[in-house]
Amino acid sequence: MLVQKWLLKDLKSLLLNCRNSASISKLHALMITSGISNKGAQLIASYARTGDIDMAYKLFDNMPKKGIDSWNALIIAYSRRETPAEAINLYRKMKNSAGVNPDSSTFTVAIKACTTLLDLKSGGEIWRDAVECGYGGDVFVGSSVLNLFVRCGRMDEAMSVFDGMRRKDVVSWSTMITGLVKSGRPREAVDVYRRMREEGLEGDGVVMLALMQACASVEDAKMAASVHGFIIRRGLKVNDVMVQTGLIDMYAKNGKLGTASCIFRRMRSRNVVSWSALISGLARNGDAGAALELLVEMQSWGFEPDSVSLVGALLACSHLGFSRLGREVHGFIVRTGLELDQVLGTALIDMYAKCGSLPCARALFERMSSWDEILWNTMIAGYGIHGRGEEALEVFHRMIQTDARPDHVTFASLLSAMSHSGLVEEGKQWFNAMIKDYKIQxxxxxxxxxxxxxxxxxxxxxxxxxxxxxxxxxxxxxxxxxxxxxxxxxxxxxxxxxxxxxxxxxxxxxxxxxxxxxxxxxxxxxxxxxxxxxxxxxxGMKKVPGYSVAEVSGRLHAFVVEDKGHPEYEQILEIMEEMELKMRALGYRPKTEFVLHDIEEEEVKVKMLRNHSERLAIAFGILKTRPGTRLLVTKNLRVCGDCHEAIKFMSIVSEREIVVRDVKRFHHFKNGSCSCSDYW
DNA sequence: GTAGGGTTAG
Structure with a gap:
């Protein structure tokens, strides 16, 4: 009798404390001998929690009268064990057996199982049941169905459920806000947040994270500042790694690299995500050098780069034309056995294409195991910047034979490939097809x-x-x-x-x-x-400072106009003048109309052209390598018309293949001619 | 309900 009393009082906590199936069995036996039979649901839950789902099921199966608690315990058990399909089956079984009425947790858990499976059909069915049973306004059920719709990308359905919820808590608000951000509707997310504030609720850390993402995607500096201010005022987990990383990402995507770096430097603890956020931010916003330095620093702190940080690094290599480091990143991926997913594969292919190694790009493209739209687009664009319109078209034709749907980027890449290769009829044809057959405005x-x-x-x-x-x-x-x-x-x-x-x-x-x-x-x-x-x-226009980068023996060398600060400037000029004599003998005449300053003397103009950054970079490459070497130079602006002409001659007198990538496309100079037919 | 990643163009 005493045992029974004691057991009844503490049974719940006793069961909760059981670490293994055997100790539950002992308690179970004690319960039977003491005549306790009304705690079946808790036993089921306990068995399931220790992993003994079979025992839980056996117990459930043998119960003469199954109450809602027992059903719920088992449904929860199945959904926790990553067997959500079983949980849904069980829900249906319950619905068909007489005498049990599902409650709030039944619906919540069953819908959650559907969310895991992205099973919109079953989820909607269960949601209808819930409404029928009078749970349509329940905050838990509502949040779970909200999450189902959000995860399945059905924001309009989510919105209508949300509007119908009688009571809304921070979770339901934040589910909505997060969902809108994730489905690319950041402005509406901010609107929902404003409504939430009007109803007297304050956002928590999760809401702030979503708002930071919203600001990151729309470059709303004002909103960004107010989110940051709010976090500081509320003292909202200011040191939380996630919040800090969110801020870094937000500022970096708004082009405020200084603020982003500052927050990063002040962080007390960092993880791979925080490092990657800044690396990607720097790479995307044009500070490729800083991005690569950060990748090195990250490793010196003992953080192993993961695929996200490597994607950032590859982006930086693409910008700089740093093919040596790009190849090393590829080697690192192979050595460490990192999975080559679609994103990483695309970044590598893009890097090879933009660093002038089309064959490598193509080979990797062929070795991928599946091809999504972005991957196809990348390969088409890769051929495009090299003026290889025929190959771009060939890839495009293969693309439309798969289930990939060409989008506006596909056609932008394809048409630009046509224009860089002079394929007039094809360009017209595909422009019209884009509108008529693919319904793209x-x-x-x-x-x-x-x-x-x-x-x-x-x-x-x-x-x-x-x-x-x-x-x-x-x-x-x-x-x-x-x-x-x-x-x-x-x-x-x-x-x-x-x-x-x-x-x-x-x-x-x-x-x-x-x-x-x-x-x-x-x-x-x-x-x-x-x-x-x-x-x-x-x-009084803003003049973007032009610079060129040459990759020579695996190292990068940057040059600006008239780069007197360069340690080997004198030698560069020397070799340039030496070459120019030979070039003039072959017919080179400087096109001084490309000098846009009011200068009278022809000689000064020629000197200015000679000092263009791309020419300094090429001359340096020639100075440092043997004839026959291929030089790769990238320029952040367009190559000037005179340089374009001069480099043709430089390729003859220096006996080198010279590849110049400017903002528009690749120029392959070989034996006095360039791969592109006209300059403008 | 919880932070970071790939393609255009200039």
Missing amino acids: PMEKHYVSLVDVLARGGRVEEARSLILDMGCEPGIAVWVALLSGCLNHSKFLIGEFAAKKVIELKPDCPGIYTLVSNFFAAARKWEEVAMVRRVMRSA
Whole structure:
């Protein structure tokens, strides 16, 4: 009797404390001898918790009268054991047996099981049952079905359930906010957050994390500052690694690399995620060098890079044209046996393509085990920047034979590949197919490529009509494309029209002024040439500092214009002048119209051209390598027209293959010619 | 309900 009393009092905690199935059995036996029979559900839960699901099931099966608690205990057990399908089956079994009514936890757990399986059909069915049984407004059931819809990407359904919930707690609000962010609707996420505040609820850490992601994707500096301020004011886990990492990511994606680095430096503890967040942020926002330094530093602190940090590093290699390090990253992946998933594979393929190793890119592409849209797009774009339109088309044709759906990026890459290879008919054909067969509304970038391909082919009238028929207001890029075609084909009438539009739209980069000025010079309109210079001066435009990077013997060397600070500047000039004599003998004449300063002396202009960063980088490469070597130089702006001509001659006199990648495309210089047919 | 990753173009 005493045992029975004691058992009843503490049975729950006793059962909870049982670590293994055997000790539960002992208690179970004691319960039977003491005549306790109303704790079946707790026994089932305890057996299940220790992993003895068979015993739990046996017990359940032998129960003469199964109450809701017992059903729930078993359903929970199955859903916890990563056998959610079993949990759903059990739910259905319960529904069909008479005398039991599911309660809030039954529905919550059953719907959760459906969420794990992303089984929208069963989940919706159970949700309907819940509404029928009067649980439609239950906050737990509501949150679980909310989560189901969110995970399955059904935000509109989620929103309607959310609006119907009588009571909302922080979890339901944050599920909604997180869901909107994850499905690419950050502005609506912020709106929901505002509503939450209006209803008198404060966001917690999870909500803040979601808001940081929202700010990261829309570059809302004001919102970003207010989220950060809120975190500080509330003292909201300020030192929490997750929150700090969220802040780093947010600031980095907003281009505030200084703030991001500052927060990173002040962190008391970091993990791989925090390191990777900053590495990716730096790589994406153009500080590739800092990204790579951080990767090295990370390792010196004992953190092994994972696939995310390596993707960031590969992005940095792509930017810099650092093929040696890119290959080393690939080697590291192979050595450490890191799984080559779609994202990592894509980053590697992109790196090989942008570092000039198309065969490596293609070989890796063929060895992938599955191909998603982004992977196809990457390969198409890779051929595109190298002016290999035929191969780009071949890959595209293979793509449309699979279940991959070409998207706007696919066509942007494909059309740009057509324009870089002069495939006019194909460009037109696929532009039309994009609209008609793939139901993709053309965006400005698609128009730019098509105008480019037409104008390059000399069909400037057609290109102009296309611009005038655009559904939206034509931006500067389409006029620039038209103008370059007009310059190439000496179409001065339409060209003048385009040139005026370009000036009207106030270009913000010197290269475009060069184009306009060169066009007017070719048309012998000297007054307009002077006008362009005036406009250019008064615009006070931001001049992006140009630089070129050469990879020589596996190391990177950066050069700016007239790089007097370089330790070997004198030797570089020497070899350059030496080469120039031979180049002139072969017919090279400097195109001084590419000097956009008001300078009279021809000799000074020539000197300025000689000092362009790409030329210094190439001369350095020639100085440091043997004939026959392939040089790779990347430039952050476009290669100037005179350099383009000069490098052709440099490839002859230096007996080297010179590959220059500028912002637009690759130029392969070999034996005095370049892979691209025209400069503009 | 919990932070970081790949493709366009200039």
